[in-house]
Amino acid sequence: GAGVSQSPSNKVTEKGKDVELRCDPISGHTALYWYRQSLGQGLEFLIYFQGNSAPDKSGLPSDRFSAERTGGSVSTLTIQRTQQEDSAVYLCASSFHSGGRTDTQYFGPGTRLTVL
Amino acid sequence: GNSVTQMEGPVTLSEEAFLTINCTYTATGYPSLFWYVQYPGEGLQLLLKATKADDKGSNKGFEATYRKETTSFHLEKGSVQVSDSAVYFCARVNTDKLIFGTGTRLQVFP
Numbered sequence: 001g002a003g004v005s006q007s008p009s010n011k012v013t014e015k016g017k018d019v020e021l022r023c024d025p026i027s028g029h030t031a032l033y034w035y036r037q038s039l040g041q042g043l044e045f046l047i048y049f050q051g052n053s054a055p056d057k058s059g060l061p062s063d064r065f066s067a068e069r070t071g072g073s074v075s076t077l078t079i080q081r082t083q084q085e086d087s088a089v090y091l092c093a094s095s096f097h098s099g100g101r102t103d104t105q106y107f108g109p110g111t112r113l114t115v116l
Numbered sequence: 117g118n119s120v121t122q123m124e125g126p127v128t129l130s131e132e133a134f135l136t137i138n139c140t141y142t143a144t145g146y147p148s149l150f151w152y153v154q155y156p157g158e159g160l161q162l163l164l165k166a167t168k169a170d171d172k173g174s175n176k177g178f179e180a181t182y183r184k185e186t187t188s189f190h191l192e193k194g195s196v197q198v199s200d201s202a203v204y205f206c207a208r209v210n211t212d213k214l215i216f217g218t219g220t221r222l223q224v225f226p
Contacts, residue, residue: 033213043205043216056212091160093214104150105214107160 002026004108006092012114013082021077021111025094032075033095033105034067035059038088046090049075082115089113122206122217129196129224137191137220139180139206149173149182149189150207150214160205163191196224 005024013019025032034046045059049069060066064083069075079086089112093105123138141149151163151173164173166182166189173180178193189206201224206217 031212035214042218043214045213045215048212050212059213093160104162104165106162107152109159 004092004094004106006090006108006111008111009109010112010114012116014116015084016081018078018080019082019113021079021090021113023075023077023092023108025073025075025092026106027073029094029096029106030072031095031097031103031105032069033093034075034077035091035093036088037091037110041088043091046077079113082113084115087113087115120206120208120215120217122204122220125203125219125221127220127222129222131198131224131226132195133224135191135193135196135200135222137204137206137222139189139191139217141187141189141206141208143187143208143210146182146184147208147210149180150209151178151180151189151191152205152207152216153202154205154219155202163204196222198224198226200224 007022032049036044047067048056051072052069064080067077089110091110093107095103095105097103120141148167150165152160153163154160164175166173169182169184171182180189180191203219203221205219207214
């Protein structure tokens with residue numbers, strides 16, 4: 001079946017602008033995760049959704065970052081007033097269950113964000 | 117704490133050489149452990165996993181054994197190919213999220 005999809009694949013924006021990144025998880029997966037991959041910080045967890053609620057937002061780096069999920073499916077990560085340090089690849093993953101210690105997270109191809 | 121430590125790269129090998137990429141973790145309890153691979157220009161793919169002590173995960177000729185005594189999950193392959201060139205990430209589950217190592221770049225030359 002279809003894997004996790006993300007859009008856009010690349011986004012170039014100017015400092016101070018807002019951006020929205022989209023994730024479509026694998027159908028039937030109840031858990032959805034956002035991570036960030038950057039040269040300086042490696043792979044970092046941002047936020048986790050179970051259904052439409054986000055029980056763990058501990059990785060969001062500032063209040064400029066927010067995310068929502070609707071219909072237990074699509075999720076949008078929004079970054080307001082982008083800064084150059086926000087430049088990174090933003091990865092989305094989904095898994096069948098949440099909090100399951102054996103569950104495998106399946107990753108999308110990522111959105112490469114460049115803030116000029 | 118909860119962390120994952122991987123050996124620094126890059127690892128440079130000739131085709132058919134033996135590969136080991138070391139990974140150790142810290143945790144309370146016995147978290148599930150994973151190896152993910154990122155081929156050039158592609159996203160993260162699950163390579164293998166192990167969910168309890170002494171489990172061995174295997175896929176595409178790669179193996180890793182969950183060693184609770186040494187808190188390790190080293191990745192091994194008996195004979196690497198040029199097509200194995202990629203970045204390899206060790207990871208552990210921490211409640212609801214994955215904690216990743218810094219990644220190890222493998223370069224295999226013919």
